[in-house]
Amino acid sequence: MVNDTRELPATSRDGMHRFLGGSPITVAFRLILLSILVGVVLAAIGFDPWNIVYSIRLLFQRIWNLGFDAINGLWRYFLLGAVIVVPVWLLSRLFGAPRGR
Structure with a gap:
C-alpha cells in the first residue's frame, strides 16, 4: 500500500x-x-480594544455610579410617594372607625 x-x-x-x-x-x-x-x-458597553484595562476600570466605575444613581432615584420616588401616602394613612387612622378587639 x-x-x-x-x-x-x-x-x-x-x-x-x-x-x-x-x-x-x-x-x-x-x-x-x-x-x-x-x-x-x-x-x-464602552470597551476599547486598544486600551482594555482602562475600559474595564471605566465599566466598573459606570456600574458603581449607576448603582448610586438608582438609589438616588428610589429615594426621590420614596419621598414623592410619602408626601401623599403618609398623610392619607395618618388621616385614615385618626378619623377611621374605632375597631373593637
Whole structure:
C-alpha cells in the first residue's frame, strides 16, 4: 500500500475533528461570527480594544455610579410617594372607625 502524504490518517483526522468540535472551517467560521457578536456587545458597553484595562476600570466605575444613581432615584420616588401616602394613612387612622378587639 502506498501512503498518500496529502491526506492525514483517519485517526488523526478524527482526533482533530473531536478536539475542535467540528470541521476546522466550520469551527473557524463560528469563532469569527461569535467574535464579531461579542465585539459589538463589548463596544456597546464602552470597551476599547486598544486600551482594555482602562475600559474595564471605566465599566466598573459606570456600574458603581449607576448603582448610586438608582438609589438616588428610589429615594426621590420614596419621598414623592410619602408626601401623599403618609398623610392619607395618618388621616385614615385618626378619623377611621374605632375597631373593637
